[in-house]
Amino acid sequence: TDRLVVLISGRGSNLQAIQDACARGQIPGRIVGVISNRPEAAGLEIARRAGLTTQVVDHRLFSSREDFEIALSEAIAKWSSDWIVLAGFMRAFTPGFVDRHRGRLVNIHPSLLPAFTGLHTHRRALQAGVCWHGATVHFVTAELDGGPIIAQAAVPVAPEDDEATLAGKVLAAEHRLYPQALAWLCRGQLVLDGESLRWREFPPMRERCLL
Ligand code: GAR
Numbered sequence: 001t002d003r004l005v006v007l008i009s010g011r012g013s014n015l016q017a018i019q020d021a022c023a024r025g026q027i028p029g030r031i032v033g034v035i036s037n038r039p040e041a042a043g044l045e046i047a048r049r050a051g052l053t054t055q056v057v058d059h060r061l062f063s064s065r066e067d068f069e070i071a072l073s074e075a076i077a078k079w080s081s082d083w084i085v086l087a088g089f090m091r092a093f094t095p096g097f098v099d100r101h102r103g104r105l106v107n108i109h110p111s112l113l114p115a116f117t118g119l120h121t122h123r124r125a126l127q128a129g130v131c132w133h134g135a136t137v138h139f140v141t142a143e144l145d146g147g148p149i150i151a152q153a154a155v156p157v158a159p160e161d162d163e164a165t166l167a168g169k170v171l172a173a174e175h176r177l178y179p180q181a182l183a184w185l186c187r188g189q190l191v192l193d194g195e196s197l198r199w200r201e202f203p204p205m206r207e208r209c210l211l
Contacts, residue, residue, distance in 0.1 A: 002029035002186040005081040007072075007089040008036050012043020013171060014087035014108060014178055019050050021179030029186040033079040035072065037091055053079075059091055069097040076101075083185060086140065087178070095142040103192040105140040106185065108178050110170050112136060112152055117145035122166045125157065133157050133166060135174045137181040139192045148197045150190065153177040153210035177210055 004022075006015050015034065021027045034047040037059045047054045055075050062068035068091075076084060086107040098105065111121040113136040116128075125133040134154040141147035153173035157166060184190055189201045202208075 002082040003032045003079065004029050004083045004085050004182070004186075005033045005035065005076050005079050006031055006047075006085045006087050008034060008041055008043040008047075008087050009038050009090040010041050010043060010088050012041065012046040012088070014174055015043050016046050016050075017175035017179055018085065018087065018182060019046075019052070021182070026179050027183045027186055029082070029182065032081055033075070035075050037068075037072075037089070043088070065094055066096070069094060073097065073100065083182070085178075085182065092144055093140070098140055098142050102141075103139070106150065106181070107138055107140050107145075107147075108174055109136050109138065109145050110167070110174065112154060113138060113145055113149060122163045122170065126161065126163065126166065131157055133170060135170050135177055137178055139197070141195070148192060148195065150184070150197065151177055151181040151208050151210070173210060180207055180210070 006018060008015055019031055022030050031052055034052050034054045036044050036056050039056045039058055044054050057071050057075055059068045062071065082104065084101055084105045111125065112132065112134045116124050132154045134152055136152045137150045139147040139150065153176065155169045155173050184203055189203065190197050190199045
């Protein structure tokens with residue numbers, strides 16, 4: 001089974017969803033390590049409770065992004081992982097780091113990309129007045145939140161939604177979406193080929209585009 005390293009910065013609810021999916025066999029893989037760039041991340045406690053090995057690589061202790069990424073790469077390398085899974089990891093990477101891990105680096109982003117890259121996606125979706133919002137799992141490339149899209153989950157925006165309720169709906173969708181996408185990756189159903197996805201076995205549309 002494939003080996004996953006999960007990178008977090010905060011709460012860790014996606015980490016929990018991925019760990020649960022590994023435990024029930026939905027993802028044919030296992031989490032071999034959890035790395036946080038913040039020592040106070042609540043997700044570290046989730047990881048420890050699940051019996052996972054954790055490591056903190058605190059970006060504030062490094063004078064440059066490159067030095068931080070060298071330490072991060074060393075931490076990742078010692079687990080010889082197949083996949084580097086960003087789950088609420090809130091640091092952008094240099095093109096060098098992305099190139100070194102190309103095709104093995106995936107992220108979940110709380111919007112229907114290419115809409116609302118970057119931060120505060122729920123607030124901006126409400127401001128824009130969109131009817132549909134959601135989450136996207138994608139390969140990480142040098143362009144921020146711009147890599148090829150693996151799967152998406154859409155949620156309807158209700159008139160009474162505020163930032164918090166919308167975030168909650170999207171997060172619930174994320175917890176179904178990320179395990180599904182990681183299952184395809186670990187089964188070898190798709191690979192990153194240059195700038196696009198190459199599917200070996202295309203999943204049913206209802207799995208690729210969750211509602
Ligand atoms: C999730 O909503 C994830 O999509 C988002 O952070 C949250 C992490 O929650 N990621 C980003 O915004 C990446 N730029 P979690 O720590 O409970 O999984």
